[in-house]
Amino acid sequence: MRATFRVLGAIWVSTLIILAAFAFLQVREERERLRNDLERRAGLLAESLKEAVEPVVKRGATPALMRALNRFGRKDRSIAVYDSVASPIAAAPADTPAVRSQVPEVTEAISRDKITTGFRTLDGQKTYVYATPLRQDEKPVGALAVFLDAASLDTAELALWQFNAVRFFVLALGLSLITFVVMRMTIMRPMSALAEWTKTLKVGKPLPPPSVPDAHLFGPLAQEVSGLARNLYRAQVAAEREAALRLAGESLWTEERLKQFVRLRFNGQSLFVVSNREPVSHVWRDGKVHTEIPASGVVTALEPVMRACGGVWVAHGSGNADEHTADEHGRIGLPPDDPCYTLRRVWLTKEEEEGYYYGFSNEGLWPLCHVVHARPLFRSEDWEQYRIVNSKFATTLLEEMEGHEAPMVLIQDYHLALLPALIKARRPDARVAIFWHIPWPNFEAFGICPWQREILVGMLGADIIGFHTQYHCNNFLESVDRTLEARIDGERFAVVRGDHATYVKPYPISVATEFVEQPREVTRAALLEELGQSVEFFGVGVERLDYTKGLPERFRALQHFFERYPEYRERVSFVQLAAPSRSRIKRYQELQAEVVQTVEEINRALGTRRWRPIVYLERHHDHREIWPYYRHADFCMVTALHDGMNLVAKEYLSVRNDGGGMLILSKFTGAAHELRDALLVNPYDYEETAEAVRLALEMPADERQARMRRMVQLVREQNIYRWASLLLDDLSRLTAPLGEPKAAAALVV
16 A cells, blocks of 8 residues: 555646646746736727827816826726826826826836836735826927736736646546556556465466466566576476485486586586577567477477576577567577577578578488488589588687687587588687487498588587487498598597597487476367367377378378278277478478378278368477377377487377377387387388287287386486486596597597
């Protein structure tokens, strides 16, 4: 209430000052208007009489003068004529106070021979005096004075002040009532709701802020409190998790443990991550800016690491609203509600993006490394743009690293193969690692690339090169051995060129154990109702639309399953969440058409009015949308034709910690080397894949739970925080001059 009284007091004082100022101006204006009116009336009367009075005064005919004055004199208007020494000669009415008092205006009019005006109090009454000289032979011989009652000026002024006083009280009272109601509705009540909300945040899981009438006023406060609550909740959960792990005798890597590791090992030193894909893109849609999280394994893996470690993430700003949301240097703090790290965007021209990304990276290196029957295309103009863009990324990264000693740099994937050497040439003190997220082919396949030497030299500028599996490491070392003049140290898995050693190691990447914070709460029945399906079982697949993911082969295998086991028709549906990708490339356009056509053919051949064997949802899905499908699906199919790791399999397992579900996994993924309890299949073998679907549905509950429990535990232990800790730990050990046995020995442990 004190705040309310302070606000009301301020309103009263402000209203009083403003109205007093306006009243003063109004009174002054009214006084000036009334004065001008008196002067006009007195002047007209005086000048009219002057012509008649002057001849009479010359003749000294006092009776005639009195007759002239008596015609115009009345109670509120007196007229007097004076001689040359300012003595009254005649006046009308005869008893006018003017003849009994000295009037300075009359004296001044005679002495100065000019009209003189002013206000006088005569017999206690305010009077306006207008005196004009009477002349004979161009010399003043007397004066004619007109006296008008001026009491109306004070009366009018007092009336105005009284009116404004009443107006002040009415206005102040009205404003006070309105302000009180508005404050109660828009401030006091929302503040009470926010206070109650913050009380609930102290004891439990963060809740969304209450709806408030004015988001502009309370939105920032609610956002800050939400961020604070999330931080407190995360800290509380982290502390509880660490305590539980200590009690259980386990030593799992968590976000908090990684934070402490980075803080102690690197003493607050910043981490620099570079990738083509940005963690968040902003796009214009329906006149508004929308936030999208790209469907990318790189983003899924690295975003939790950046939340834990902080630093700078340099990436291509690909969203059409990215420049609108970033500052003049292309920087933006992420996450927006509670920034933990900085995203620095690199702007590319359309020509650069076409050649570097769509051309050389995704029509050249991508099919070359995946070896899935798509012919790689290598064009010299694409290679030139690839070189230009890598140089542009290097320039941006060097700007961000300025002022940092021995910075740590994690370069991601095949888009930036030249970047390590470019960085090392300018900053030899930087500790650089590049992680190759896709497979590395054998020497014969890689030899197809016309610029294989330049790519290998660029990558060997790094101190550490990471792959998902040892097999990919071996292929890379063989490619170097067959292409460059370098010494391969087989014992330490290192490449030595001159005085620089590059260590080649497997770092199987993973996901965060908390795949989604505050997932969308939806029941299995509600989810199936959204899909328009009423089935006993359903499976799920989550992929980008890419020919390496084997979607047509998967759908044909499902068709074979329903044909071989017709008893499962109308009992099982498969839901495919597909995110469009690289749709400007012809091969991807063909794939998109092929996938849609395949789904339509199968649904037309097998489906009924109530049932679709395949529910195909082609659009971007964020992680909160995907989580319920993972949680409720009876099986998840990951049947890529060739993949470096494939994090969808690990995402599914991180969600299915309830012991339910089953994973069907391609043998040709990096994840298959770790997840041996999955149902491993050859995606080209439709019969084997169909049999795996049947087995996933009919597997005894105890066997299913045992398999899933082991895989869930593996993903839990081998999580993304452990992956980051291993890679950062190896980088941190590079303190001795590179190439010395001491540094190498530390990396081989």
